[in-house]
Amino acid sequence: MEVTDALQQFATRMGDNTLILGHRVSEWCGHAPVLEEDIALANTALDLIGQTQFWLGLAAEIQDEGKSADDIAFLRDVWDFRNLLLLELPNDDFGRTLMRQFLFDAWQSIHLPRLALSSDPRVAAIAEKASKEVAYHVERSADTVVGLGDGSAESHKRMQAALDYLWPYVGEIFDTDEVDDVLSEAGIVTHPSSLKGEYYALIERVLTKATLSIPEDPFAHKGGRSGFRHTEHLGHILVEMQWLQRAYPGSKW
Amino acid sequence: MSKEWPLWEVFIRGQHGMSHRHVGSLHAADAEMALKNARDVYTRRNEGVSMWVVESSNITASAPSDKGPLYEPSNSKIYRHPTFFDIPDEVGAM
Known part of the structure; x- marks a missing residue:
């Protein structure tokens, strides 16, 4: 695999992660339990979504077919998406939304500072900017997970249920392939497998503080990152996200 | 015990050298969370370089009905305003 093909795939994965999670989180707008x-x-x-513009912009630039980040976001179908399955799962309650946010923020907070040292200046610049945002995200989501996990009997029960439900989707973060191998060989990315220990140590620390038990079953769903098989939920997100561009191609506001 | 989170008053300093100003209030479970909420609610448009939060119940306020005894006596004492001095231009804003 050529480095440029691998980098295009990598940028698509990064951008799809933030696009799909950004869309999921935006579904709370006007519906969250409190204004704050x-x-x-x-x-x-x-x-x-801001991070998505950069990653998918980079993917489009490498692809060099005159497409924009918007084209990539709004004119692809389910089988072309490369986000983690974790991020396309429905929000369910506030607890599950925040648990998923924490599990992803924790990964980003470890991954992005490494990417900021990339030998590719475009990757380094995006990661540098995004890592500041993510440092705040993980602080906030970790605090909320601890607050709710170690909160009332009801909030503890919901957070444990959220963790039990989401846990089988966490392992996909480390379901690496040739893309990761080629790019880490070229010094463009840090291989995810080398960050695994750090990631699990971080989430274990927070989840223990939140008085939650980490499930023991190591089973992990796969297929989002590789594009092999998404859940049924991704299509529903795309319908809502893309319908305007599909119905009125090229429309702007 | 009330199930509502306590109310906090938020003060933000817009630039170095300026004082913190009251910008509004919000609910939060504790001081740390109040600071985070203040960041998210009140600094979205690059408003601040520093934030203070204080639980509203810790503020002692004067009663509006006392405004006569509190403030009216100073109305007639214009000599307390330092308006009789010429400020040199070099001093700038005071």
């Missing part, structure tokens, strides 16, 4: 959380979630969603 509503605005905080909207801010997070906007940060994620």
Whole structure:
């Protein structure tokens, strides 16, 4: 595999992660349990969509077919998306939304500072900017997971249920392939497998503080990152996200 | 015990050298969370370089009905305003 093909795939994966999670988080706009959380979630969603513009912009630039980040976001179908399955799962309650946010923020908070040292200046610049946003995201989501996990009997029960439900989707972060091998060989990315220990140590520390038990079953769903098989939920997101561009191609506001 | 989070008053300093100003209030479970919420609710448009939060119940306020005894006596004492001095231009804003 050529380095440029691998980098295009990598940028698509990064951008699809933040695009799909950004869209999911934005679904809370106007619906969060309190005003403060509503605005905080909207801010997070906007940060994620901002990161998407950079990653998918880079993917489009490498692809060199005259497409924009918007074209990539709005004119592909399910089988072309490369986001983690974790991020396309429905929000369910506020607890599950924040648990998923924490599990992803924790990964980003470890991954992005390494990417900021990339030998590719474009990757380094995007990661540098995004890592500042993510440092705040993970602080906030970790605090909320601890607050709710170690909160009332009801909030503890919901957070444990959220963790049990989401846990089988965490392992996909480390379901690496040739793309990761080629790019880490070229010094463009840090291989995810080398960050695995750090990631699990971080989430274990927070989840223990939150008085939650980490499930023991190591089973991990796969297929989002590779594009092999998404969940049924991704198509539903795309319908809502893309319908305007599909119905009125090229429309702007 | 009330199930509502307590109310906090938020003060933000817009630039170095300026004082913190009251910008509004919000609900939060504790001081740390109040700071985070203040960041998300009140600094979205690059408003601040520093934030203070204080639980509203810790503020002691004067009663509006006392405004006569509190403030009216100073109305007639214009000599307390330092308006009789010429400020040199070099001093700039005071």
